Amino acid sequence: MARLAIGLAGLVGLAGAQALEALPWQPQASALNLVPQAEWLEDRSTRLDLNGARAAGGWQYGRGNALAFGYKPSAFWVRWRITNTSPQPADAVIDLGHPRHDHAHWHVLRLGGSRVEQVHGGDRLPFAQQPLPQRHIALPLQLAPRETVEVWLRLSTHDGLFEPLPITLHSRSSFDAAMVREDTLLTLFHGSVLALGLFHLLLFGVTRQKAIGHYAHCAGWLLLWSLTSHGKVWQHVWPGAPDFNNGFLTLTSSAAFAAMGLFALSYLRLRDHLIRPWLMAVQVLVALNVGAALLALTGYHALTVMLGWVTSLLLSSLTLALATRLALHGHRPARFYVAAFALLCLGALGYFAQVTALVPINGFSTWGIEIGATFAMLLLALGLSDMLDALGLEKVAVERRARLAQQALVGKLEAQLKERAQALDAANRRLYEVSVTDELTGAFNRRHFNDFCAQLLDYAPRQEPLAFCIFDLDHFKAFNDLLGQAAGDQVLRAVSGAVRAELRRSGDLLFRLGGEEFGLLFTATTKEGARQFVERLRHAIRQLHITHPGSPTGIVTASFGVAWWGQPLGSPLSREQLYAQADAQLHGAKKAGRDQVSLLPV
Known part of the structure; x- marks a missing residue:
């Protein structure tokens, strides 16, 4: 009343x-x-x-x-x-x-x-x-x-x-x-700002992008400033607190500019583009606007307004200048920022010029902030949408690079695994060879002879011709006694090498059965073919011309006993039978005078 x-x-x-x-x-x-x-x-x-x-x-x-x-x-x-x-x-x-x-x-x-x-x-x-x-x-x-x-x-x-x-x-x-016309325009403006603010607040909750959160922050303070500036909160919210209403107007104005500065820091990524003094200048002006907002609650209205105007204009001018510099260097978000906040600052300057009586009052100066803010908010919303698109493309590119790097890493790991598997196979082969090979002569050892014969003979009747030969060096004990163990080892290596040099087929296998005794498992289609092959081995040993002072021949020789199976067997042949029959022929060759081949078909 x-x-x-x-x-x-x-x-x-x-x-x-x-x-x-x-x-x-x-x-x-x-x-x-x-x-x-x-x-x-x-x-x-x-x-x-x-x-x-x-x-x-x-x-x-x-x-x-x-x-x-x-x-x-x-x-x-x-x-x-x-x-x-x-x-x-x-x-x-x-x-x-x-x-x-x-x-x-x-x-x-x-x-x-x-x-x-x-x-x-x-x-x-x-x-x-x-x-x-x-x-x-x-x-x-x-x-x-x-x-x-x-x-x-x-x-x-x-x-x-x-x-x-x-x-x-x-x-x-x-x-x-x-008043109805003005209220209608204000309702449209306030509804637009509220809708933009709430949308970006929800978007911030999803994306957690700081720039989007500061945009919603700016929209909120702009809305509160406009509601206070046009008397809405005085009329409907705190009609009995006029002094607080005056202070709150300046508070919202300074807080809106502080939020704008924080938005500039995050949206333009000024921390990535500015040297420290310029970055500190922006941060100090943001802090001064926050200080002006708090000072508004003390009741010094004119002082607060003047301080708020100065710090707000300085902050707006500085961020706009920095954004312009970035825009000239091709920074895409800065272009949206320059266009948006140039409109906002133009409207704010019109309003400040009206308040300070620099220009006559007119529709633009009275509604300058609302007009500039409307276009600024819309442009910045487009800028944030463009930023999200760019982040999405960047994310796709990063994921693609990560996928390629992962594929390259997987390929490298697969190559390393393959290389290590090959090395392991080679090591296993070497280990296997060591386990089945006689260390001195390089021939297969007795253990491998037993295992191989078990696989070859024990579980199925023999269908192909097969020959097994046992040979040992004549008077080899006398050789060791006369010339020593080391000389004997050299003879064993030489004999093994000479015999292996004559083996032409992959199925021909030489075994060292013990001491100077060797076994040879091979295939021969005829009895005579088996004899000729073994005779070639006997002559290869003689051709070594290794001096043997304890032998009647004066050189190292060997005696051979051969068992040959030319017909399919009705039942499996055991390695014991194989060995026994060839060993019997070896004894026959020794009784006949050594340095000869004794062969008997079975």
Whole structure:
């Protein structure tokens, strides 16, 4: 409810009223800009009352479409004389143009009467005490037919900061319609920012990308700033806390710019592109904006606003300059950033220029931040989408490189495994050869003879011709006794080498059965073929011409006993039978005088 006080005008006031020029107005007319029709007076002492103001000189005429006093510790008086030219009563509204002015003290003088109606308004009063239940600070004015009134308005602030005042005169219906239009536009803007913020907040929950989280952070503070700047939270959230509302406005502004700085750090990856001094400059300005936001809660509104403007402009200018430099070097996210925040900064500069009275108030300067923010948010949303696409492509490329590296590693491991398997096979073969080979002569040992014969003979009847020969060196014990064990070992190696050199077929196998005794397993299709093959071996040993002082021949010779099976056997042949029959022939060759072959078919 408005607070109304009535008092005597006084003779001085009546005299002063005659100096004003009447402003004709009809209720059916469109909104009338009252600034060019206004007269204003600066009260540097801030002590003038109504009578003092009426008696004072030095009044000036308003210019442009807004009264912009900027930052001054003075109070200001503004006056009009308004005449209702209609023959009908009218409900008029004098609208200051926005909800942000600290103190507005109205004095309404109705000519022909002796009463002064006083009405107090301003955002330093609880919302319930405003003259009209609207966000804008406005004076309802009832005019009788043909009535003329004087309106004297005293403007003062909490700490010297005056908002620009685009003061207009409406009919009550046109004022309400204007408020509905403005509320509709604000609802569209706030809904868009809220939708973008919530979407990117959910997207941040999925992707955990810091840039997306800071974008949602910026959207949240921008929304709170706009709701506070346009009086929505004062009207609906904390109508009884006007001082906190004023501080919260500056808090949201500084916090929004701090969030913008954090967004720039993460979205542009400034930590990867800047040297330390520049990076620290951005971080310090972000911290100063946070400090300005906290300072806003102390009640020093003008100081906080000035500090917030300076730090916000410095932070915006620095990040924009750095982003421009990166964009010129082909940094794709920086191009989105430059385009988006150039629009936002342009709108913010228009608004700041309006507040500081550098430019006349206009639609762009009044709505500059909202206009710039809308396009900036949309462009940055596109930029974040492009960033996610780039990250997706980068992820695919990284996965492809990882897959190729994995394939190369697998191929290398497979090659190493194959190489090690081959080495292991070779080692196993060497180990097997060592296990089945006689270390001295290189022939197979007795163990391998037993195993091989077991596989060859014990489990199936023999279907192919088979020959087994046992031979040993003649008078070899005498050789060892005369020349020594080492000389005997050399003879065994030489004899084994000479015999193996004569083996042409893979199935011909030489075994050292023990001492100087050897076994030879081979195939021969005829008895005579077996004899001829063994005779060739006997002559190969003689051709070594190894001196044997204990032998009648004077050289090393050998005796051979051969058993040959030329027909299929009806039952398996055991290695014992094989050995026994060949050994019997060997004894026969020795009895016959040595250095000869004894062969008997079985």
